[in-house]
Amino acid sequence: MNAVAYLRCSTAQQDYTRQKANLDVIAREKNWTLKRTFAEKISGSVKADDRKEFKNLLAYVKVNGIKMVMVSEISRLGRRVVDVLNQIETLHENGIALYVQQFGMASLDRDGKENPTVKLLMQMMSIGAEMENNMRKERQRQGVALAKANGKYQGRTRGSIASPEKTLAKYWDVVNLLKSSKLSLNQISKITGRSPNTVRKVKDLM
Structure with missing residues (x-):
């Protein structure tokens, strides 16, 4: 071919x-x-x-x-x-x-x-890529606004733990595949590039 x-x-x-x-x-x-x-x-x-x-x-x-x-x-x-x-x-x-x-x-x-499986994955990952791009732009915009207001940017405190809601939002791609497919955790890990432990953590939080 x-x-x-x-x-x-x-x-x-x-x-x-x-x-x-x-x-x-x-x-x-x-x-x-x-x-x-x-x-x-x-x-x-x-x-x-x-x-x-x-x-x-x-x-x-x-x-x-x-x-x-x-x-x-x-x-x-x-x-x-x-x-x-x-x-x-x-x-x-x-x-x-x-x-x-x-x-x-x-x-x-x-x-x-x-x-059909690939079609579903393509649709979900395309949507996710656009969402991630938009969120990155929004974070950059907010960061600039915050820097202008305070003269510096205070990031997340080292050692702090993200809430379940923030964790699920961060790993939207894993959440989507867990909800809408019958793929194994290892398959989801391979497709999304997330570690198996991260996929398991997300599954436990859902």
Whole structure:
């Protein structure tokens, strides 16, 4: 099967060497022919249609018999839910599946039908990525306002314990998967990148 990889970092200081190395290994293990790798350093908040390399990828896969686009995480496609889902739909309309290393699964099965488990995971993680991005911006805004008001920022006291509500809000991705899937704790840990102990802690708090 012919495949391509899409790598993205948000800033010039970041590096996508690890993304490429991991996807190269997966392609070899699955006996996929990795025809090209498209990589760019640009914020995930920028729409895919405005990203040069992603546009090049779409143009390439449509005319070169590509059946699989590989990414390390769903957030590499972007951090806006509608944008991510639109790009996945565009791939599917052309009979092209999306393989997400984060899930270890592809969005289409061998018959070209949508994998319902992957679809659910993609929707949830895309929503989560957008929420996380928005919360980060809000925290930055509040931090600037607080710094201007007080001349300094007082963070969380060392050794303090977060409330159950804050813990559940922090690990929203784990909460969503625990509520809406039948995945094991180890699978959830692998998908979210959270430690098994963290997943267990969240489960106990729910």
